[in-house]
Amino acid sequence: MKINELKSILQKKGADAALFYNSDPIKINPNMFYFSGYKGLGALIIPSKKPPFLITPYMELQRAKNSMIKRACSMEKKRFFESIYGIMKKNKLKIKKIAIDKNNFTLNSYRHFKKQFKKAKAIDLALDCLKLRTIKTDKEIKFLRKSCSCADKIIQKAIRNFKDFRTESEAAAFLEYETKKLGLELSFSPIVASGSNASMPHHEPLNMKIKNGFCVLDFGVKYNGYCSDITRTIYVGNPNREERETYNTLLSIQNNSINQVKNNKKCSELYDFAVKNLGHKRKYFTHGLGHGVGVEIHEMPNLTLNSKDRIKNNMVFTIEPGVYIPRKFGIRIEDTILFKNNPIVLTKTSKDLLTIN
Amino acid sequence: MKINELKSILQKKGADAALFYNSDPIKINPNMFYFSGYKGLGALIIPSKKPPFLITPYMELQRAKNSMIKRACSMEKKRFFESIYGIMKKNKLKIKKIAIDKNNFTLNSYRHFKKQFKKAKAIDLALDCLKLRTIKTDKEIKFLRKSCSCADKIIQKAIRNFKDFRTESEAAAFLEYETKKLGLELSFSPIVASGSNASMPHHEPLNMKIKNGFCVLDFGVKYNGYCSDITRTIYVGNPNREERETYNTLLSIQNNSINQVKNNKKCSELYDFAVKNLGHKRKYFTHGLGHGVGVEIHEMPNLTLNSKDRIKNNMVFTIEPGVYIPRKFGIRIEDTILFKNNPIVLTKTSKDLLTIN
Numbered sequence: 001m002k003i004n005e006l007k008s009i010l011q012k013k014g015a016d017a018a019l020f021y022n023s024d025p026i027k028i029n030p031n032m033f034y035f036s037g038y039k040g041l042g043a044l045i046i047p048s049k050k051p052p053f054l055i056t057p058y059m060e061l062q063r064a065k066n067s068m069i070k071r072a073c074s075m076e077k078k079r080f081f082e083s084i085y086g087i088m089k090k091n092k093l094k095i096k097k098i099a100i101d102k103n104n105f106t107l108n109s110y111r112h113f114k115k116q117f118k119k120a121k122a123i124d125l126a127l128d129c130l131k132l133r134t135i136k137t138d139k140e141i142k143f144l145r146k147s148c149s150c151a152d153k154i155i156q157k158a159i160r161n162f163k164d165f166r167t168e169s170e171a172a173a174f175l176e177y178e179t180k181k182l183g184l185e186l187s188f189s190p191i192v193a194s195g196s197n198a199s200m201p202h203h204e205p206l207n208m209k210i211k212n213g214f215c216v217l218d219f220g221v222k223y224n225g226y227c228s229d230i231t232r233t234i235y236v237g238n239p240n241r242e243e244r245e246t247y248n249t250l251l252s253i254q255n256n257s258i259n260q261v262k263n264n265k266k267c268s269e270l271y272d273f274a275v276k277n278l279g280h281k282r283k284y285f286t287h288g289l290g291h292g293v294g295v296e297i298h299e300m301p302n303l304t305l306n307s308k309d310r311i312k313n314n315m316v317f318t319i320e321p322g323v324y325i326p327r328k329f330g331i332r333i334e335d336t337i338l339f340k341n342n343p344i345v346l347t348k349t350s351k352d353l354l355t356i357n
Numbered sequence: 358m359k360i361n362e363l364k365s366i367l368q369k370k371g372a373d374a375a376l377f378y379n380s381d382p383i384k385i386n387p388n389m390f391y392f393s394g395y396k397g398l399g400a401l402i403i404p405s406k407k408p409p410f411l412i413t414p415y416m417e418l419q420r421a422k423n424s425m426i427k428r429a430c431s432m433e434k435k436r437f438f439e440s441i442y443g444i445m446k447k448n449k450l451k452i453k454k455i456a457i458d459k460n461n462f463t464l465n466s467y468r469h470f471k472k473q474f475k476k477a478k479a480i481d482l483a484l485d486c487l488k489l490r491t492i493k494t495d496k497e498i499k500f501l502r503k504s505c506s507c508a509d510k511i512i513q514k515a516i517r518n519f520k521d522f523r524t525e526s527e528a529a530a531f532l533e534y535e536t537k538k539l540g541l542e543l544s545f546s547p548i549v550a551s552g553s554n555a556s557m558p559h560h561e562p563l564n565m566k567i568k569n570g571f572c573v574l575d576f577g578v579k580y581n582g583y584c585s586d587i588t589r590t591i592y593v594g595n596p597n598r599e600e601r602e603t604y605n606t607l608l609s610i611q612n613n614s615i616n617q618v619k620n621n622k623k624c625s626e627l628y629d630f631a632v633k634n635l636g637h638k639r640k641y642f643t644h645g646l647g648h649g650v651g652v653e654i655h656e657m658p659n660l661t662l663n664s665k666d667r668i669k670n671n672m673v674f675t676i677e678p679g680v681y682i683p684r685k686f687g688i689r690i691e692d693t694i695l696f697k698n699n700p701i702v703l704t705k706t707s708k709d710l711l712t713i714n
Contacts, residue, residue, distance in 0.1 A: 025559060026545045026654060040559055059558045059643035062683060100464075107459035107467055108483055126465055173537030180530030183564025188383045189542070201416045202382060202397055207540025286416035297383060326419060 001034055001140065002132050003052060009128050010048035015099040017088070018046040018125055023080060023109065030296045031101050031129045033225055038067035042075065043084050047093055055087050081109075085116035099125040134292060134300045136314045140226060141338060144293070144316050147223035148336050148346035151230050154178040155219050156349055159234060162356050168192040168205035171217070179221050187220030187227040187297045194236065198330030201287055201322060212237035214247075214329045215356075220297060220336075227297045229318050230347040231334035235355045246281075247331055247353045250323055253277045254333045254351070257289065257319050261343040267307040274321045281323050290318040293336055315339045316346070358391055358497065359489050360409060366485050367405035372456040374445070375403040375482055380437060380466065387653045388458050388486045390582055395424035399432070400441050404450050412444050438466075442473035456482040491649060491657045493671045497583060498695060501650070501673050504580035505693050505703035508587050511535040512576050513706055516591060519713050525549040525562035528574070536578050544577030544584035544654045551593065555687030558644055558679060569594035571604075571686045572713075577654060577693075584654045586675050587704040588691035592712045603638075604688055604710045607680055610634045611690045611708070614646065614676050618700040624664040631678045638680055647675040650693055672696045673703070 010018055020032040021043040032044045035052070040063050042056030053071035054064045064072035075083035088095055095117060103126035105113075113122070136144065158175050165171040171192040179186055193203035195211025203216075215236050220229040233247065257274045271289040275282050290303035293316050301309035301317055320334030333351055338344045367375055377389040378400040389401045392409070397420050399413030410428035411421045421429035432440035445452055452474060460483035462470075470479075493501065515532050522528040528549040536543055550560035552568025560573075572593050577586040590604065614631045628646040632639045645661035648654075650673050658666035658674055677691030690708055695701045 024655070039561075057643075059681065062557050063559060102464035102468075105464045107457075107462045107464065108481070110464055111459075124465070167540070169540035170538055173534045176537050177530045177534035180533050180562075181527055183524070183526035183562070185546070200419050202420060204396075205537075205540070286414075298381070324416065 001137055003035055003046060005132055006035065006046055006128075007048055009125070009132075010046070010099055013097075013099065013123060015097045015123060016048055016094040018044075018099040019084070020044045020101055020104070021080070021084075021109065029101075029104050030299075031104060031125075031133075034129070034133055034295050036067050036069045037225070038064055038069060039225075040064065043080075044069065045084070045088060045093070050093070053091075055084055079112065081112045081116045095120050097121045097123060099123050101129055102126045103130075130300050133294050134309075134315055135312060136294065136316055136338075140294065141314065141316070143224045143226035144228065144336070144338065145346055147221055147226050147228035148230070149348075150179075150182065150184060150223055151219060151221050151228040152347055152349045154182075154221065155217060155230055155232060158217065158219075159232065159349075159354065162234065166209060167207050168194055168197070168210055169207040171210070172205040175217075175219050185222040185225075187222055187229060191216060191218035191231075193330065196327050196329065198233070199324045199326050199328055201324060201330065201332065210236060214239075214243070214331050216330055216332050218332065218334065225295055227293050227295070228347065229293050229297060229320075229334060229336050230349060231320055231332045232349060232351065232354075233331045233333060235353060237357065238355060239353065243329075244353060246323065249281075250321055250331050251333055251351055251353075253321050254319060254335070257321065258335065258337060258343050258345065261311055261319075261337065261339060263311060263313065263339070263341070265311045267301050267303045267309040267311065268305060270303050270311075270319075271305055271307070278321070278323070284323045284325055285321060286324055287322065290320050290334075290337075292317045311339050313340055358494055360392055360403060362489055363392060363403055363485075364405055366482070366489075367403070367456055370454075370456065370480060372454045372480060373405055373451040375401075375456040376441070377401045377403075377458055377461070378437070378441070378466065386458075386461050387656075388461060388482075388490075391486070391490055391652050393424050393426045394582070395421055395426060396582075397421065400437075401426065402441070402445060402450070407450070410448075412441055436469065438469045438473045452477050454478045454480060456480050458486055459483045460487075487657045490651050491666075491672055492669060493651065493673055493695075497651065498671065498673070500581045500583035501585065501693070501695065502703055504578055504583050504585035505587070506705075507536075507539065507541060507580055508576060508578050508585040509704055509706050511539075511578065512574060512587055512589060515574065515576075516589065516706075516711065519591065523566060524564050525551055525554070525567055526564040528567070529562040532574075532576050542579040542582075544579055544586060548573060548575035548588075550687065553684050553686065555590070556681045556683050556685055558681060558687065558689065567593060571596075571600070571688050573687055573689050575689065575691065582652055584650050584652070585704065586650050586654060586677075586691060586693050587706060588677055588689045589706060589708065589711075590688045590690060592710060594714065595712060596710065600686075601710060603680065606638075607678055607688050608690055608708055608710075610678050611676060611692070614678065615692065615694060615700050615702065618668055618676075618694065618696055620668060620670065620696070620698070622668045624658050624660045624666040624668065625662060627660050627668075627676075628662055628664070635678070635680070641680045641682055642678060643681055644679065647677050647691075647694075649674045668696050670697055
């Protein structure tokens with residue numbers, strides 16, 4: 001995506017090329033994937049005035065050639081950055097000023113990089129990439145819509161089958177199975193948190209009987225590499241009046257927060273709005289109101305207290321207020337939202353309080 | 358694990374404390390997890406002469422207190438490293454020389470770190486941590502054995518049910534489902550690569566009909582955070598004589614490579630041994646012979662051409678020769694091995710060529 005936009009940025013900054021790398025076969029460099037569609041080992045070089053190319057270990061070459069970048073060459077059996085430097089030299093690329101992504105560049109990789117690129121000045125592209133990624137293209141919006149509709153289908157199936165799950169692990173396993181069966185990836189490891197476990201926003205599902213009370217299901221898939229994110233809280237057993245009220249208050253705050261989303265609105269104001277409406281429960285709301293969603297599950301904009309971000313057209317982000325009473329219970333309601341003149345809720349699963357008996 | 362050993366290293370290096378951090382809720386910092394058992398957001402501080410403690414966002418505090426580190430305190434609503442610096446100051450810790458893990462420290466995090474820890478000298482602990490982790494404790498070996506036996510059970514179940522899978526995705530989904538149902542995590546996204554797809558060692562399962570021919574299943578789980586890694590190659594349809602021979606040659610190379618493992622043996626020699634035995638097929642063996650396994654799926658020792666590592670007691674690593682004929686087929690056979698005076702194969706699933714009709 002947006003390789004030409006990146007090239008303009010490089011030219012503006014006087015950089016000869018951008019360099020992204022991935023040296024861990026089980027991780028994805030989000031920017032390398034964003035610009036190339038390639039998830040494997042190696043490096044992506046985007047010269048400011050020439051076509052981009054991938055440099056990969058020989059065993060990944062076939063995979064690289066299946067990506068959006070048509071040119072791929074193989075590393076020789078040398079050190080990682082030595083190989084990259086050699087190939088850039090051979091391609092007669094200027095390497096006086098190289099743009100790198102300092103959010104995805106470790107100190108030790110940089111040390112190896114500097115040994116080769118001795119005279120190159122390294123400038124940071126991290127924020128530029130994050131900003132480019134904030135505004136989605138039509139193609140990305142198509143993928144994100146599809147990602148959300150898949151997540152909807154799967155979470156609805158899980159809720160319909162919820163009675164059959166004995167443990168949190170079983171419910172999480174079901175969500176994963178349905179995801180993988182469709183040839184999709186998870187956005188993140190699903191959260192299934194029942195009873196007092198739900199008071200930990202990042203609880204990991206346990207191989208223990210699902211407890212009575214609120215049960216938080218936080219889930220998302222990746223469609224063509226693009227994430228969705230949805231949370232529903234259901235109730236196992238019969239909620240009392242107070243519990244129902246707490247749930248419905250949070251739900252109306254979530255709906256009203258979505259309705260507050262306007263063009264150019266400060267994200268920190270959206271956060272403030274939710275906090276104010278929580279009243280004396282605000283101290284139990286212990287995370288941000290939301291985050292951007294794209295090739296990463298957490299990206300810009302940040303809907304937090306100190307955020308400087310503003311809502312713009314073609315942004316995709318979550319709205320997810322929550323209430324967590326330590327050692328007692330937790331409730332979170334989350335949708336993925338596309339902003340296009342108006343907020344469009346992409347995750348459509350019902351938010352009415354559902355009880356499982 | 359091994360906090361006292363780390364403290365000795367700190368004292369030897371004259372470092373006042375070690376600092377590990379994790380700023381991404383969906384990633385795990387392997388060293389932070391190794392020393393603390395904590396997988397969430399925040400920082401782990403290990404002073405050279407005082408007890409270790411965790412600093413986490415408020416919403417993660419309960420999770421942190423469930424870890425091996427009993428002291429945990431909450432970040433104030435400030436910047437990440439500002440909070441950490443403040444708490445270290447408040448605890449009257451000296452911070453003249455701080456040991457950090459430069460393999461898991463990004464350039465931008467370091468910039469923020471330096472703004473706070475202005476006068477501190479930062480030294481690198483990455484290699485020390487990797488080396489500490491190379492030799493497993495009895496407790497770790499227990500977890501790794503259990504991890505391998507779980508992986509065995511699950512992959513055997515998948516092979517028994519293989520006829521029922523229409524697509525690679527379905528087979529991968531089954532492996533994941535069985536993993537999650539037991540309350541375990543995956544070591545990595547399972548690889549199911551049929552027909553010509555198997556010629557790509559890191560092929561991602563596709564939502565397409567399983568092709569006839571060799572089918573590579575590469576899979577592992579995490580038990581208490583400890584990884585297992587096993588690959589079996591089965592045959593869909595009826596292999597011809599040449600295919601059978603290729604498989605059996607690779608299998609005997611794998612078995613013989615395991616038998617070559619001796620105390621103090623150079624890992625590069627093990628790699629050489631496998632390559633030499635592959636004869637004219639050596640050019641189709643495009644990756645290392647194996648890698649250490651622990652809290653990460655790839656750690657030291659490296660069984661590669663240029664490795665300086667040597668086999669020692671209580672190391673756990675894979676032996677996984679493979680043959681990949683571009684656009685045709687691929688075969689890989691992999692076990693996780695514990696070395697304890699002798700090589701002990703922890704993954705016990707049969708390696709006889711299994712045909713599915």
